[in-house]
Amino acid sequence: xxxxxxxxxxxxxxxxxxxxxxxxxxxxxxxxxxxxxxxxxxxxxxxxxxxxxxxxxxxxxxxxxxxxxxxxxxxxxxxxxxxxxxxxxxxxxxxxxxxxxxxxxxxxxxxxxxxxxxxxxxxxxxxxxxxxxxxxxxxxxxxxxxxxxxxxxxxxxxxxxxxxxxxxxxxxxxxxxxxxxxxxxxxxxxxxxxxxxxxxxxxxxxxxxxxxxxxxxxxxxxxxxxxxxxxxxxxxxxxxxxxxxxxxxxxxxxxxxxxxxxxxxxxxxxxxxxxxxxxxxxxxxxxxxxxxxxxxxxxxxxxxxxxxxxxxxxxxxxxxxxxxxxxxxxxxxxxxxxxxxxxxxxxxxxxxxxxxxxxxxxxxxxxxxxxxxxxxxxxxxxxxxxxxxxxxxxxxxxxxxxxxxxxxxxxxxxxxxxxxxxxxxxxxxxxxxxxxxxxxxxxxxxxxxxxxxxxxx
Amino acid sequence: xxxxxxxxxxxxxxxxxxxxxxxxxxxxxxxxxxxxxxxxxxxxxxxxxxxxxxxxxxxxxxxxxxxxxxxxxxxxxxxxxxxxxxxxxxxxxxxxxxxxxxxxxxxxxxxxxxxxxxxxxxxxxxxxxxxxxxxxxxxxxxxxxxxxxxxxxxxxxxxxxxxxxxxxxxxxxxxxxxxxxxxxxxxxxxxxx
Numbered sequence: 001x002x003x004x005x006x007x008x009x010x011x012x013x014x015x016x017x018x019x020x021x022x023x024x025x026x027x028x029x030x031x032x033x034x035x036x037x038x039x040x041x042x043x044x045x046x047x048x049x050x051x052x053x054x055x056x057x058x059x060x061x062x063x064x065x066x067x068x069x070x071x072x073x074x075x076x077x078x079x080x081x082x083x084x085x086x087x088x089x090x091x092x093x094x095x096x097x098x099x100x101x102x103x104x105x106x107x108x109x110x111x112x113x114x115x116x117x118x119x120x121x122x123x124x125x126x127x128x129x130x131x132x133x134x135x136x137x138x139x140x141x142x143x144x145x146x147x148x149x150x151x152x153x154x155x156x157x158x159x160x161x162x163x164x165x166x167x168x169x170x171x172x173x174x175x176x177x178x179x180x181x182x183x184x185x186x187x188x189x190x191x192x193x194x195x196x197x198x199x200x201x202x203x204x205x206x207x208x209x210x211x212x213x214x215x216x217x218x219x220x221x222x223x224x225x226x227x228x229x230x231x232x233x234x235x236x237x238x239x240x241x242x243x244x245x246x247x248x249x250x251x252x253x254x255x256x257x258x259x260x261x262x263x264x265x266x267x268x269x270x271x272x273x274x275x276x277x278x279x280x281x282x283x284x285x286x287x288x289x290x291x292x293x294x295x296x297x298x299x300x301x302x303x304x305x306x307x308x309x310x311x312x313x314x315x316x317x318x319x320x321x322x323x324x325x326x327x328x329x330x331x332x333x334x335x336x337x338x339x340x341x342x343x344x345x346x347x348x349x350x351x352x353x354x355x356x357x358x359x360x361x362x363x364x365x366x367x368x369x370x371x372x373x374x375x376x377x378x379x380x381x382x383x384x385x386x387x388x389x390x391x392x393x394x395x396x397x398x399x400x401x402x403x404x405x406x407x408x409x410x411x412x413x414x415x416x417x418x419x420x421x422x423x424x425x426x427x428x429x430x431x432x433x434x435x436x437x438x439x440x441x442x443x444x445x446x447x448x449x450x451x452x453x454x455x456x457x
Numbered sequence: 458x459x460x461x462x463x464x465x466x467x468x469x470x471x472x473x474x475x476x477x478x479x480x481x482x483x484x485x486x487x488x489x490x491x492x493x494x495x496x497x498x499x500x501x502x503x504x505x506x507x508x509x510x511x512x513x514x515x516x517x518x519x520x521x522x523x524x525x526x527x528x529x530x531x532x533x534x535x536x537x538x539x540x541x542x543x544x545x546x547x548x549x550x551x552x553x554x555x556x557x558x559x560x561x562x563x564x565x566x567x568x569x570x571x572x573x574x575x576x577x578x579x580x581x582x583x584x585x586x587x588x589x590x591x592x593x594x595x596x597x598x599x600x601x602x603x604x605x606x607x608x609x610x611x612x613x614x615x616x617x618x619x620x621x622x623x624x625x626x627x628x629x630x631x632x633x634x635x636x637x638x639x640x641x642x643x644x645x646x647x648x649x650x
Contacts, residue, residue, distance in 0.1 A: 057623035062639075064608075065632060069639050100482055227510050227569060230597025243511075243569045387524070388551035390482050391565055391576060393513070402514060404563065408523045419514040419565070427600035456623055 022050060025438070029058050033136050033442050036452025038426070040433075040441070047437045052430045059452035067416035071382045072098055072172050075416060080166045082418060083454040086125035086397040088117045088157070091170035094416075096251060097392035097403035098172045102385040104355060109295045109347040110174050111252040116290045117157065117169065118394075119283040120187075123194065124153045125397035125449075126234075126276045126283075133273060133446030134205055137214055142201040149197035152190040159186065162336065172383060173356040174349030177339030184291050191284045198280060206274075215270040219432045219444030222267060229431070230424035233399025235448070238275045239267035245395035256293070259286045272447040297347055308332045311341075311360070318364035331361050355383055382411035398422045398449055420454045458506070458573050460485035466506060467575070471497050476580075481551045486576040488555050491588060494579055498591045501566055501575070509566035509575060512591070515601035517609040518561045520554040521583070522635045555580030562588050562611060581611065590616040608633040 028039040037058035043051040063082065067075045079094045080087040092114045099106065131146035154164040159180055161167045169176050205211040221231075223240040236243060242263045246254040262278035264271030311331040318326060330343045339348075342359035349356040353372050362369025375381045387409040393402040399421030406415040425448050432444050458466065460480035467487060468475045474493030479486050489497055501509040555561055558580030566575045579588055590613040592598040602613040603622040610631035613619065621628065625645050630637050 057621075057625070060623040062632070065637075065639055103482070228596050230512050230595065230601075232511070241569055248569075248572045249574075386551065387553065388481055389484075389486075389563075389576075391484055391514075391574070400513065400567075402565070404514065404516065404565070406518055408525075414523060415518045417514070417516045417563075419516075423600060424597055427597065 035450050049433050049436055052433045054426060054429050057456050059456040063457040064416055067413055071411050077168045080168055081453050083396060083451045085128050086121040087167050088121040088169055089396050092118050093394040093401050094403050095170040095172050097390055097405045100392050101388055101390045101405055101407055104350050104352050106174055106350050107347055112290050112294050113175055113179055115252050116287045119287040120153050122397050123280045123283045124150045126280045129449040130276050136442045136446050139205050142204055145197045145201050149194040152193045156186055156190045178297060178344040178348050215273060215443050217268050218436055218440040219269045220267050221432055229428040233421050234275045235425050238264035238271035245393050245400050257286050257289050269443040269447045315364055326365050384411050396421050422450050422455050426450055426455055463573060463575055470500055479552050484576055488578045491579050495589050498594050502594055508568040508570050511567040511569055512595035512597045513565040513567045515598055516563050517605045517611055519635045521559050523554050559583035560586055586611040589614050
């Protein structure tokens, strides 16, 4: 892009020449409206944008290089930090890619748990995006209402995983822990609060003249252009194409669930806003169906012995070698290890011994468990898939989130490539912004939902 | 079309372009010869039976140290039985990285109308990392090829804007190559005031 100022003479009707110049305006990288950090160098003529150069990479942390230097399960914390507003979806995508590479499948309850938490994560991502978009147009109340709703969802995730944002929930071959007992009621309560917040926010902005004037007709992208730029997700669906990975290339248990895909018509910012709002409702619908159909969970006590032993006692008995006292027992653990014991393992992890860690009762209780733990954890051993390459797409909050994993048979991935959905959308940003006014950058950029962690990795 | 049918169709359509193919784990994959990339790309997008209108991903892999790891695989076909899921096809082991290739440029395509996927692999030799650009066919390739140039140093002939995209301009060396050490530090220090 040529950044020199050009001087031109614009003639008026009465013949007097007006000298005009194009102005270069640097927006970012530190700018309140630039979600995350990105730099737009805009060439303006008055308020009209003639050209935009988008500069990214400020949050590049070397995800792909680091993934080659840790083992397969060690990549999962890195995946949390990709799209950090919906981290569970990243975890699920990566773990399912590695499971496809190895060629194993997980128990059905594990699929349901992953789907439920993915949809909760998706709702929290859309809440953030919709709230931030509205806030930048001046509707600060909407932002606060939706962030309040997001808090309920994050409390819910914290009760399952232990963390609100950097969850590291999935493992190759399963998930870290099972859902707590009261999850279904708390989930319904959280959804009720979320629905109320969303409907209040819609009432505030959807028919507000200022909001609609700024959002309708700005940032228009046709369906053909969107597909040509590789755009997927709510951004593409707002332009008219109904491609959703959950429907067209279903994974986990999405085929058994009943949900709709909202599709827009005009491809402007208002359509993107409405598509996201409607998708939140559909995500909650998916999660509620999955909760209703959830296969039965942990067996509360081992049917042979029927004993539950406090975990600390079990470890002490193991250390002194009193194995008969604890063999077959299930441990009662505290909040950190809750849901990871022998009772839960069968329902949330594959039983393939070369992939998942044994329950702690077996690690401390018998030699087979100890050997299995050793072979998976110690350096030089570990989870080793066959050599090969796979690509596995999941529906992220911004679009198709795909993981391309190449393995060479060792314990570390040879190449992990994440296909970031907002990369494609950001590459189309010059096309979206050209011809619009400077003030239209704000709603368009808000509708893009650029997440720096995913864009730059 | 499923993976096998896709491979057969494309191989019949552009036979001189396809060097080999496989469908490991159900992913239809074609290894292409570099000089036929543009022709094959046009066929993929324009042929009504393929209709690959979405360029999903364009990336590269540095295969220079593949298979050098001394630890044998647990799941290799060495007689160790593995309980694999029956719905994932595993008749043939992976053929391995494209023969003799130092780099491979990997394209993933998807058709939104016919919902089928395809992967193209274009192998490149060590001192010859050059490929034609497909950004005239799919504008999505513009930024993706810039990233492949930035991270791997692969040149794309005819690219309208060959600049780094993620790293800063003064950065030295393509960082994702296997010979770039993971703990190298090149901090960008601002001007002295």
